[in-house]
Amino acid sequence: MYIEVKDVCKQYAGHVAVDHVSLSVPDGSIYGLLGPNGAGKTSLIRIINRITHADSGEVLMHGQPMTDDDVRRIGYMPEERGLYKKMKVGDQILYLARLRGMKARDAEAAMDEWLERFELTEWKNKKLEQLSKGMAQKVQFISTVIHRPPLLIFDEPFSGFDPVNADILKREILRLRDEGAAILFSTHNMSSVEEICEQITLINHAKVVLQGEVNQIRQQFKKNILEVTTADGQSFNYSLQEGETMHDAIARLNEEYQLTGFREILPSMHEVFVESVKSSNYE
Amino acid sequence: MNKLFLIIQREYVQMVCKKSFIITTILVPILSIVLCGVLPVMLSGVKSEEKKNVAIVDQNPEAPFAALMTEDDEFRYINISALPTDSTLLDAHALYESARENQDIYALVVIPDRFVDNPNYNIYSEKSVNANLERNINACLQDAVRAKRIESYGIDSLESVIKHCSPRIKSTNIKWSESGEENLSSADLSMILGFALAMLTDMFVIIYGALIMNSVVEEKTNRIVEVIVSTCKPIQLMLGKIVGVALVGLTQLILWGILLGIVGMIFGISTMATVGQDMSQAATDPAVTQAVQEIQQSSEFSKIVQMVLSVNYTQIFICFLLYFIGGYLLYASLFAAFGSAVDQASDASQFTAPIMMIMIFALYAGMFCMSNPDGPLAFWCSMIPFTSPVVMMIRLPYDLPWYELAGSLALLFLTAFGILWLSARIYRTGILMYGRKFTFKEIVRWVRNK
Numbered sequence: 150m151y152i153e154v155k156d157v158c159k160q161y162a163g164h165v166a167v168d169h170v171s172l173s174v175p176d177g178s179i180y181g182l183l184g185p186n187g188a189g190k191t192s193l194i195r196i197i198n199r200i201t202h203a204d205s206g207e208v209l210m211h212g213q214p215m216t217d218d219d220v221r222r223i224g225y226m227p228e229e230r231g232l233y234k235k236m237k238v239g240d241q242i243l244y245l246a247r248l249r250g251m252k253a254r255d256a257e258a259a260m261d262e263w264l265e266r267f268e269l270t271e272w273k274n275k276k277l278e279q280l281s282k283g284m285a286q287k288v289q290f291i292s293t294v295i296h297r298p299p300l301l302i303f304d305e306p307f308s309g310f311d312p313v314n315a316d317i318l319k320r321e322i323l324r325l326r327d328e329g330a331a332i333l334f335s336t337h338n339m340s341s342v343e344e345i346c347e348q349i350t351l352i353n354h355a356k357v358v359l360q361g362e363v364n365q366i367r368q369q370f371k372k373n374i375l376e377v378t379t380a381d382g383q384s385f386n387y388s389l390q391e392g393e394t395m396h397d398a399i400a401r402l403n404e405e406y407q408l409t410g411f412r413e414i415l416p417s418m419h420e421v422f423v424e425s426v427k428s429s430n431y432e
Numbered sequence: 433m434n435k436l437f438l439i440i441q442r443e444y445v446q447m448v449c450k451k452s453f454i455i456t457t458i459l460v461p462i463l464s465i466v467l468c469g470v471l472p473v474m475l476s477g478v479k480s481e482e483k484k485n486v487a488i489v490d491q492n493p494e495a496p497f498a499a500l501m502t503e504d505d506e507f508r509y510i511n512i513s514a515l516p517t518d519s520t521l522l523d524a525h526a527l528y529e530s531a532r533e534n535q536d537i538y539a540l541v542v543i544p545d546r547f548v549d550n551p552n553y554n555i556y557s558e559k560s561v562n563a564n565l566e567r568n569i570n571a572c573l574q575d576a577v578r579a580k581r582i583e584s585y586g587i588d589s590l591e592s593v594i595k596h597c598s599p600r601i602k603s604t605n606i607k608w609s610e611s612g613e614e615n616l617s618s619a620d621l622s623m624i625l626g627f628a629l630a631m632l633t634d635m636f637v638i639i640y641g642a643l644i645m646n647s648v649v650e651e652k653t654n655r656i657v658e659v660i661v662s663t664c665k666p667i668q669l670m671l672g673k674i675v676g677v678a679l680v681g682l683t684q685l686i687l688w689g690i691l692l693g694i695v696g697m698i699f700g701i702s703t704m705a706t707v708g709q710d711m712s713q714a715a716t717d718p719a720v721t722q723a724v725q726e727i728q729q730s731s732e733f734s735k736i737v738q739m740v741l742s743v744n745y746t747q748i749f750i751c752f753l754l755y756f757i758g759g760y761l762l763y764a765s766l767f768a769a770f771g772s773a774v775d776q777a778s779d780a781s782q783f784t785a786p787i788m789m790i791m792i793f794a795l796y797a798g799m800f801c802m803s804n805p806d807g808p809l810a811f812w813c814s815m816i817p818f819t820s821p822v823v824m825m826i827r828l829p830y831d832l833p834w835y836e837l838a839g840s841l842a843l844l845f846l847t848a849f850g851i852l853w854l855s856a857r858i859y860r861t862g863i864l865m866y867g868r869k870f871t872f873k874e875i876v877r878w879v880r881n882k
Contacts, residue, residue: 200658200662225659227655231657232654244442245663247438
């Protein structure tokens with residue numbers, strides 16, 4: 150486990166922002182932190198980043214309580230992107246890399262490599278205000294990952310990217326995971342969760358309402374619906390009767406129609422999200 | 433420490449490379465030279481171009497006063513006393529009109545008969561009269577009437593007797609040093625020096641304090657602050673900013689000093705050259721050489737030199753630096769804290785208005801203290817840390833007891849570090865709070881937060 154959050158609570162002037170939340174992100178995996186607006190995701194991320202401190206509970210890094218020095222092993226990209234508008238792209242990336250403890254020469258080499266990868270080399274000496282929004286986002290991403298942190302925290306990484314650039318970003322995130330980084334990312338974009346997250350935690354009203362592996366969760370939320378295709382080209386959904394197994398159902402349906410295909414329909418993460426948030430709101 | 437250095441470096445480089453910094457650094461000395469030196473000379477040149485005609489009617493026998501009016505830069509006096517008039521009933525307007533037939537007349541001055549006994553005269557004009565005219569005529573007439581009255585007593589050399597009886601009193605201030613040595617001192621010089629230092633402190637704090645606030649607000653609205661504080665402690669960021677901006681200010685001051693020095697040298701050399709030319713021409717004249725030697729030997733000259741040297745510059749400079757640093761730290765951290773509490777610089781006025789008021793009060797208090805540098809207002813304002821950096825500058829040249837200085841400095845630095853601590857706590861919370869204006873009450877709560 151690269152990072153473990155244990156029973157963390159945080160209160161702000163009368164309202165609870167994080168209520169007994171625990172989660173753990175293993176090395177080389179992507180972990181989704183989901184939840185509606187105002188659920189407490191950013192508060193939790195700020196606690197992990199040591200921008201604020203938890204009222205109770207602890208954050209462990211490789212099993213040890215985190216210290217201020219550990220912060221440089223985190224790369225954090227906040228939801229509200231921010232860079233110095235009047236600073237040159239290169240100076241900006243170097244400044245942030247050096248603040249995180251990189252040597253000037255190493256930082257420069259790493260920066261050139263990343264700029265190349267994102268096709269931004271010719272923009273190195275331009276001021277940030279001259280860049281398009283998408284390009285500025287890429288610069289933000291580079292300055293987050295340049296010091297090769299073992300833990301990456303992305304708050305809504307795909308917002309503001311067009312599909313082409315979103316794919317480039319996804320490719321890079323997966324590459325970082327394959328190189329062993331633990332990645333925690335919060336998002337509202339459920340299709341990206343299905344695509345790249347192995348595990349998720351869903352927070353609502355400061356509490357964990359759902360936690361586990363994405364595939365298992367989808368199994369857990371399945372409504373036992375089959376999509377059936379018949380020989381005459383028709384297809385329809387069939388809900389299993391109570392007590393009926395899938396095997397029985399297919400056998401029965403096959404007698405009635407001539408089946409050419411069938412598939413169990415798993416709920417999308419979107420549906421899982423909406424359903425769990427709604428039901429936790431009623432509690 | 434390394435991070436703090438990085439932050440200071442960034443603040444410094446970013447601000448110094450800004451166009452606005454370069455422009456103000458070059459423009460301010462040029463503007464001040466233009467405003468203080470070139471413009472007044474040019475404007476006074478404009479004034480002398482066209483002289484105004486003033487008609488004088490002197491009704492005294494033989495018109496003695498009209499003849500005494502001397503032409504100056506602004507006015508030319510035309511004696512029209514000889515014009516035919518009805519001596520008993522004067523029609524001023526008719527006279528004015530007839531005088532205007534020949535030339536443009538700005539005003540008509542009528543000096544009545546028996547003016548020596550009853551020195552009242554009239555100025556007639558269509559527009560309200562320039563104050564200089566009245567002053568010039570008064571000066572001329574004053575001397576003339578005075579001379580006539582003295583003459584009327586018929587006593588020989590009465591003029592010199594009266595002159596002898598109205599002495600001009602002068603004082604020489606002598607200050608005892610600790611060893612009992614006598615030193616000449618100058619209250620004027622001390623006052624000017626003190627006031628200049630006070631102004632400098634006041635301006636520096638206001639200008640660069642606002643710069644810090646804007647820089648904090650900028651980082652907050654850019655949201656970059658969230659990235660930065662995930663890499664360093666908020667207090668490092670705040671301190672880095674305060675120190676970085678102070679260095680920017682110092683750079684600007686030094687550059688101004690150098691620029692003014694260069695300009696001064698150019699002026700100096702060119703005037704020296706012209707004076708030198710005059711001198712070489714005059715050198716052949718033995719009277720001039722003698723006069724120059726006299727000036728150099730005279731006690732006046734050596735007195736001035738002694739006065740300039742008598743001010744304890746080292747002490748003043750060291751104290752100035754200490755007060756400057758303390759005062760800057762105090763106000764800069766307040767500005768940073770207030771900047772962190774708002775989303776836009778324009779929202780900050782509710783917080784900065786009190787600071788501005790205190791700074792202006794400090795300057796006024798300092799001015800009052802010039803007339804009484806040991807009074808109670810001076811004492812208390814130089815003890816209160818919010819005004820002491822400004823007020824103390826004015827008191828500095830007047831040798832203060834060491835315990836007053838030490839007490840005031842101790843108070844200033846204690847308060848400055850206290851405010852720095854408070855501001856750091858406000859800043860830490862403020863930079864991450866968005867979306868609305870915060871009241872003083874809420875900010876106090878931030879301070880109490882763990």
